Amino acid sequence: MELSDYLRMARRSWITIVACTILGLLVAAAISLSIKPSYTAQTRLFVAIQGSGSVSELQQGNTFSQARVQSYAETATTPAVLQPAIDSLGLQLTPAQLADKITAKTDANTVLISIEAVDPSPVQAAAIAQAVGNSLIAVVENLESPTPGGRSPVKLSVVTPATAPSSPSGPNTRVNLALGLLGGFALGLALTVLRTTLDTKVRGxxxxxxxxxxxxxxxxxxxxxxxxxxxxxxxxxxxxxxxxxxxxxxxxxxxxxxxxxxxxxxxxxxxxxxxxxxxxxxxxxxxxxxxxxxxxxxxxxxxxxxxxxxxxxxxxxxxxxxxxxxxxxxxxxxxxxxxxxxxxxxxxxxxxxxxxxxxxxxxxxxxxxxxxxxxxxxxxxxxxxxxxxxxxxxxxxxxxxxxxxxxxxxxxxxxxxxxxxxxxxxxxxxxxxPAKGPDAYSYTYYSNESIPKRPAKTFSSVSRSVDL
Missing domain, CATH: 3.40.50.300 (P-loop containing nucleotide triphosphate hydrolases)
Structure with missing residues (x-):
């Protein structure tokens, strides 16, 4: 099929395409309105190696901390970290439920850990993010201690305290509407192709x-x-x-x-x-x-x-x-x-x-x-x-x-x-x-109003008999 065939197909079913596009937009809007707003708060931790401070030790410590920082980020969503945070805030959640609200990630080639918490309440989101960050500091210090009660060579410090966000992070209404628009349009095109495939009527x-x-x-x-x-x-x-x-x-x-x-x-x-x-x-x-x-x-x-x-x-x-x-x-x-x-x-x-x-x-x-x-x-x-x-x-x-x-x-x-x-x-x-549309038959012709009027000529009427 050529491009003109696809354009004709779209023109034949433009109502279906427009209707599906509008439907997708309305569904996306309804979903966005039905979802309760959520807020995301973030705290950032810095991972450092405690040493004498010589150049050699600093280089070794930096390499060591970069190698370990990903493991610390993974540890942030474990029960060992989340349960103390639950106890400190008095949350009615299990560690697994709280883990669904926590995201811990590291920035490439850095020793920074970002901990994000999502909650319907902006204040609660900030409190959870901060509690998880503090709990991670204590757990890492305990895990990295060479002996019970000993001094850990690794130290995590809060560099960005969590604050209550002023605006919700979700739902992203613009993105949802755009996805609904594209989804509805794609559905309209799919129905058009299906209809054209199944429709065997000769239309033009x-x-x-x-x-x-x-x-x-x-x-x-x-x-x-x-x-x-x-x-x-x-x-x-x-x-x-x-x-x-x-x-x-x-x-x-x-x-x-x-x-x-x-x-x-x-x-x-x-x-x-x-x-x-x-x-x-x-x-x-x-x-x-x-x-x-x-x-x-x-x-x-x-x-x-x-x-x-x-x-x-x-x-x-x-x-x-x-x-x-x-x-x-x-x-x-x-x-x-x-x-x-x-x-x-x-x-x-x-x-x-x-x-x-x-x-x-x-x-x-x-x-x-x-x-x-x-x-x-x-x-x-x-x-x-x-x-x-x-x-x-x-x-x-x-x-x-x-x-x-x-x-x-x-x-x-x-x-x-x-x-x-x-x-x-x-x-x-x-x-x-049809008079209009992709299958319409069009041509140009001269009407008697568009040409100059001339004196009418008279033709003689010739009658002939038919003899078979």
Missing amino acids: ESDVTRLLSAPILGGIVFDAEATKKPLLTQARAQSPRAESFRQIRTNLQFAHVSHASKAVLVTSSLPGEGKTTTATNLAISLAQAGQTVVLVDADLRRPRVDDYLGLERNAGLTTALVGSADVNDLLQHWGEDDLYVLTSGVIPPNPSELLGSAAMKDLITRLEQAFDAVIIDAPPLLPVTDAAVLAQQVGGVVLVVGSSRVKSPDLAKSVAALDMVEADLLGVVVNLL
């Missing part, structure tokens, strides 16, 4: 490009008004929806330029991806460009073209295929342009057999001879075999992919079904794209 052009090698003819942004007004003629001439179909029309003409056949099959993987509206509006767009177009409703299971265009359905494709009437008598002219429609006719019990018959092949050939373009609306590829059967008899196939309506395995199966019958996939139309 990038997903289609990643899955298929076929070119993208164009994208159509989801329009809530299109459910009530699906036709291209019901939209403004310079609307984004109209511009989308003009772009698809242009790209399809380039993709189909080397084909002898004029028939184009429009299908999808599953129902609900918008193949019928795409086929209908593509036919309207081609007719608006001055071509003679015939739109054939070959979805013999759930025909919808007649509903969109307000035409008669009972006499149509199936009527011609069974020989009950000639196709010339079944074509219905629609609109002001040279657009003719062959509706589905009565729904038959054997759609696949009819669409794969020789009569269907002859019908497509006759339509290609009479029209500049033949647009065929076929059933989805996965539920039934009708589209795959029909794809063998046309010049090319346009696959409509509904954003978030189809999953990548289903799309792969559809392409495999077309490859199996050696159909020519001209390109993909990505439908129902």
